[in-house]
Amino acid sequence: MSEPSTPLIEPVVLHARQRLRDGREKIRKRHDEGATGPQICAQITELFDRVILEIWNDIVTKQNARETASRLALIAHGGYGRCDIAPYSDVDLMLVPTRSVANAVQPLASALSRGIVDAGMQLGFSVRFPAEACKLAWKDPVIFSSLTESRLLCGSFHVYESFFETLRHGTMRRRNQLIESVQEARREERAKWGETNYLLRPNVKRSRGGLRDLQLIRWIGFACEGETELDRLVKLGSLPAGDYTRIRQAQAFLLRLRNELHFANGRSQDVLDRPTQMKIAEKWGYEPQEGRLAVEMFMQDYFEHTRNVRYASAYVYADARRSSLISRVFERVVSRRVDESIRVGPYHVWVVDRFLPSVAGNLSEVLRLMDVANRYSRRISHRTWQAIRLAMTNRPPGEPDAAAVRSFLSLMGRPGRLAELIRQLHELRVLEQFVPAMKRARGLLQFNEYHKYTVDRHCIRAVEAATQFESKEGPARERYRRLGDKLMLHLSLLIHDLGKGFEEDHSNVGKRIAAETADVLGLDEAASETLQWLVHKHLIMHYAAFRHDLNDPQIIAKFADDVGTVERLELLTLMSLADLTAVGPDVLTDWKEDLIEELYSRTKAYLETGRLPGQLSPQAIRKRDEIEQLLSSRSVSPLAHELLQQLPEPALLRPTIEFTANLLCETVAPLADGGTAPTICRGRFDASRGAIEYTVVMQPKAQPIGIFARATAALAACGLSILKAEITTLRDDWIWDTFLVEDQGSTANQDEHIRETGERVARMMTSGKPIPSQRKLWSSTVQSEASKIKLQPAEVSFDNDTMDCYTILLLFAYDRPGLLASISSVLANLKIVLHFAKIDTHLDQAVDVFYISELDGTKITAEERLQQIRGALLEAVDHVNE
Numbered sequence: 001m002s003e004p005s006t007p008l009i010e011p012v013v014l015h016a017r018q019r020l021r022d023g024r025e026k027i028r029k030r031h032d033e034g035a036t037g038p039q040i041c042a043q044i045t046e047l048f049d050r051v052i053l054e055i056w057n058d059i060v061t062k063q064n065a066r067e068t069a070s071r072l073a074l075i076a077h078g079g080y081g082r083c084d085i086a087p088y089s090d091v092d093l094m095l096v097p098t099r100s101v102a103n104a105v106q107p108l109a110s111a112l113s114r115g116i117v118d119a120g121m122q123l124g125f126s127v128r129f130p131a132e133a134c135k136l137a138w139k140d141p142v143i144f145s146s147l148t149e150s151r152l153l154c155g156s157f158h159v160y161e162s163f164f165e166t167l168r169h170g171t172m173r174r175r176n177q178l179i180e181s182v183q184e185a186r187r188e189e190r191a192k193w194g195e196t197n198y199l200l201r202p203n204v205k206r207s208r209g210g211l212r213d214l215q216l217i218r219w220i221g222f223a224c225e226g227e228t229e230l231d232r233l234v235k236l237g238s239l240p241a242g243d244y245t246r247i248r249q250a251q252a253f254l255l256r257l258r259n260e261l262h263f264a265n266g267r268s269q270d271v272l273d274r275p276t277q278m279k280i281a282e283k284w285g286y287e288p289q290e291g292r293l294a295v296e297m298f299m300q301d302y303f304e305h306t307r308n309v310r311y312a313s314a315y316v317y318a319d320a321r322r323s324s325l326i327s328r329v330f331e332r333v334v335s336r337r338v339d340e341s342i343r344v345g346p347y348h349v350w351v352v353d354r355f356l357p358s359v360a361g362n363l364s365e366v367l368r369l370m371d372v373a374n375r376y377s378r379r380i381s382h383r384t385w386q387a388i389r390l391a392m393t394n395r396p397p398g399e400p401d402a403a404a405v406r407s408f409l410s411l412m413g414r415p416g417r418l419a420e421l422i423r424q425l426h427e428l429r430v431l432e433q434f435v436p437a438m439k440r441a442r443g444l445l446q447f448n449e450y451h452k453y454t455v456d457r458h459c460i461r462a463v464e465a466a467t468q469f470e471s472k473e474g475p476a477r478e479r480y481r482r483l484g485d486k487l488m489l490h491l492s493l494l495i496h497d498l499g500k501g502f503e504e505d506h507s508n509v510g511k512r513i514a515a516e517t518a519d520v521l522g523l524d525e526a527a528s529e530t531l532q533w534l535v536h537k538h539l540i541m542h543y544a545a546f547r548h549d550l551n552d553p554q555i556i557a558k559f560a561d562d563v564g565t566v567e568r569l570e571l572l573t574l575m576s577l578a579d580l581t582a583v584g585p586d587v588l589t590d591w592k593e594d595l596i597e598e599l600y601s602r603t604k605a606y607l608e609t610g611r612l613p614g615q616l617s618p619q620a621i622r623k624r625d626e627i628e629q630l631l632s633s634r635s636v637s638p639l640a641h642e643l644l645q646q647l648p649e650p651a652l653l654r655p656t657i658e659f660t661a662n663l664l665c666e667t668v669a670p671l672a673d674g675g676t677a678p679t680i681c682r683g684r685f686d687a688s689r690g691a692i693e694y695t696v697v698m699q700p701k702a703q704p705i706g707i708f709a710r711a712t713a714a715l716a717a718c719g720l721s722i723l724k725a726e727i728t729t730l731r732d733d734w735i736w737d738t739f740l741v742e743d744q745g746s747t748a749n750q751d752e753h754i755r756e757t758g759e760r761v762a763r764m765m766t767s768g769k770p771i772p773s774q775r776k777l778w779s780s781t782v783q784s785e786a787s788k789i790k791l792q793p794a795e796v797s798f799d800n801d802t803m804d805c806y807t808i809l810l811l812f813a814y815d816r817p818g819l820l821a822s823i824s825s826v827l828a829n830l831k832i833v834l835h836f837a838k839i840d841t842h843l844d845q846a847v848d849v850f851y852i853s854e855l856d857g858t859k860i861t862a863e864e865r866l867q868q869i870r871g872a873l874l875e876a877v878d879h880v881n882e
Helices: 011-032 037-062 078-082 099-118 130-139 141-147 157-173 175-193 211-225 230-235 241-265 274-283 294-320 325-334 353-360 363-376 382-393 402-412 418-427 455-471 475-482 487-495 506-521 525-536 540-547 553-563 566-583 590-609 618-634 638-646 649-653 657-672 707-717 750-766 781-789 819-829 863-881
Strands: 072-077 091-097 123-127 151-155 342-344 348-351 680-686 691-698 720-726 734-743 795-799 807-814 833-842 845-853
Touching: 011 037, 011 099, 011 241, 037 091, 037 099, 037 151, 037 241, 072 078, 072 157, 078 091, 078 151, 091 099, 091 130, 091 157, 099 123, 130 141, 130 157, 141 175, 141 211, 151 157, 157 175, 157 211, 175 211, 175 294, 211 230, 211 241, 211 294, 230 241, 241 274, 241 294, 274 294, 294 382, 342 363, 348 353, 348 363, 348 382, 353 363, 353 382, 363 382, 363 402, 363 418, 402 418, 402 487, 402 506, 418 455, 455 475, 455 487, 455 566, 475 566, 487 506, 487 525, 487 566, 506 525, 525 566, 540 553, 540 566, 540 590, 540 845, 553 566, 553 590, 566 590, 618 638, 618 649, 618 657, 638 657, 649 734, 657 680, 657 691, 680 750, 691 707, 691 720, 691 750, 707 720, 707 734, 707 750, 707 819, 795 863, 807 863, 819 833, 819 845, 819 863
Parallel strands: 091 123
Antiparallel strands: 072 091, 072 151, 342 348, 680 691, 691 734, 720 734, 720 833, 795 807, 807 845, 833 845
């Protein structure tokens, strides 16, 4: 029996397919030669028109359907109807027939959709009667937004005009409902693809400030005026002329960028990932400048354009909304007068109409209004703000006068709606008149996987994070509320990272920026000195808390000496917490916050009483006494009591009393019967840190070199990612090391899984056999991107000044599975004694700190030896990255 024959593709479709392929290639060459984004989109639209019409006309002829075709309209809509379609985007078509040809249209529709798909195009297709299409549009914001961009491709103009005029007039009658509907749909899309236009892997179409927000202006314009073309909206007063100029420039940039992404991938692609950013920056001729990479210059342009789109779309949406007459009357009736020009209502603050022209163009008056808004925690009304925005946009920049400075300082000293108001000042380009360095930082990318926002965005978010302490449970709230004048904290956070983008260390540059800002703001000498110190030293708490042993008196004494006073310690602690919060989601983890609070409490105790670590806190002493009582009730060996007395504070406070007591009993039990010291690895889930903590206990037979390496290798072999490691030696001959890990292999029976993993680690450590390689895990998108770009090479540095007894080794590298195991193995092979280790990982980055010495206990100072260690470590890092 013969196979059923495959339907032959029509010759017209084969011709259309070849025309499409050749046409795209020709247009790509024009793109590479420098044609603008709108020009390329217009050429793609023209190509698609020719291909589709060629197929349509062939179908109409072969089906002898010219009479039917004259009574329907073939309509392009969406991006295709708008004529800004990208090279590999879907084409959206709608066939709109009259009732008289309803029965005859289906064969045409089926043949057309099949022919377009066979020609190699992605198709969105529907057949709707005019009234049906309008009703669907008014119910569904996605359909509505697409049909507002309708364009007649062929067929009856009368049918098209009837449909589109019905849509237009019906939309304007439903304007409020449809505006809120498309805005909500856009809000949901932004939440999925990126609520802020400063995301560092943006979707150029869907992220905030992207092409979709440009289109939102058109859709709102259609609801209000029945028009989508931007130049018409300017003439109708719905779009300011200044915004029109800026968003036309943004449109050209974004369309060109989207075309580049499509051509480079040979398919629809709208995500601008890190490797692609680098390639485009080079292709488009960007050059590095003043310590900034070429890719950072390119992305700064991207952020400038998306910012302008975001501002314009927000303006159009706010201007189009109509609050009810009742709500407007209510707010004005219950409002009260601040002075003759400003009134405050339950929700808004505004300028009285007759004073609005004079206030809007006066910087001092605008700052005074914002200070009032912050003091009463009210929004500035839309009418007042739009008048200010238009006036300030046309105002030439200049130095603020004394009154403006006073209002700015008053504004910065209170939480209220401070972050929102700072963003508005930044939008107006007024903020840079008070903080000149903000101008250079606008849209400045930090090209790493640690920061999620640009420099200016991060600094404003840091201020916002500080103001949110007021409503956040915990010690930060009490500390924040104790600050009478919050000016220094807010101002230092606003400028703390503005020194980035230079060759010199950003903290040193930041100190000079702080001095310059203090001069502009007329701060006195004491305030200027405090501001400079906070900006210059804003990272020292992170370094001390995350990279050093907080049980070491030397570390606390040195940090306290740097800080000097409890007042500065309070400011620096709040600054450190706010800075980490502003970096990105989930950066300030519970255990990082605990480390900062631990450093704060130890330093404060030393500054106030002179008490240094080594003297346990009352809480730790109480817990040790409870463990002591539990051990006494079990009649264990005196060795257990002796080890307990030497446990450091974290080992006493973090686990439960039962966990520590059981571990001590298990450690000494074999020795009571004359046996050998066991190797034990026990784990527990730490809910406060969302990770598992394993404790390894053993008594080495010789110098404890290589034990840490075997422990990290064993943990890695079990598929565990090490977040933190702490080394402790008890009684000079017992190892008590703890490892905080993430376990992607956790099961429903977590306790049993943790127990089995601990036993496996202990067996591998004592087997004497080579430990198998770590389990291969699927890498994340972030890790794969980092492996492609590798902009920041691994760094190894040594510090022989901080500690009297040890050399401090600091390693920065892209984190990979097995990295810590490889590093510790290198140190063991070099006969380096490891006394303390602290691991700090975030996303793709690891900062590992080790206190090391030679076998004889001396510091490592010989340059030749240091170079040997550095070379071996860098080689190991490169090997892990391969």
